Ligand SMILES: Nc1nc2c([nH]c(=O)n2[C@@H]2O[C@H](COP(=O)(O)OP(=O)(O)OP(=O)(O)O)[C@@H](O)[C@H]2O)c(=O)[nH]1
């Protein structure tokens with residue numbers, strides 16, 4: 003208090019590089035994703051279809067939040083459209099989120115953990131689905147925004 007020195011906070015020196023664009027030029031895209039976890043503790047990932055951005059990469063099922071939707075409603079809709087399963091919003095456990103600048107948009111994506119659903123997931127949109135042990139998720143190329151989420155899942159599950 004009262005000092006005019008403008009020393010940077012000590013923590014700023016140790017901040018790891020993060021892919022965030024602070025210029026304000028990027029539109030924010032709000033997406034919601036779910037990590038389905040089966041009885042063996044494996045996580046479901048889906049391979050993005052040909053013709054879409056980031057085709058071939060593996061991701062957590064989900065998609066863009068549409069106008070007026072809350073994240074849980076959007077995720078229930080996306081999981082029905084993409085996997086043919088019914089998930090009750092109260093079974094979606096908020097886990098973490100990604101805030102990541104790609105070249106042309108900034109992604110804001112909450113990730114929910116889901117252990118209960120009705121139906122058998124089918125690749126209605128994805129090229130392929132895989133149930134993967136958390137420690138093996140690194141074997142599958144995923145979008146850059148997902149990498150911190152994968153690390154958190156590996157620590158948590
Ligand atoms: N669903 C999902 N999208 C992700 C993940 N990671 C990530 O960067 N994204 C990006 O979030 C954006 C939204 O994804 P999406 O293509 O699934 O959206 P959508 O299901 O509504 O499809 P649509 O826009 O063709 O209708 C894409 O640019 C996608 O690459 C992820 O783990 N899951």
Ligand SMILES: [Mg+2]
Nearest residue numbers: 063064065066
């Ligand atoms: Mg999608």
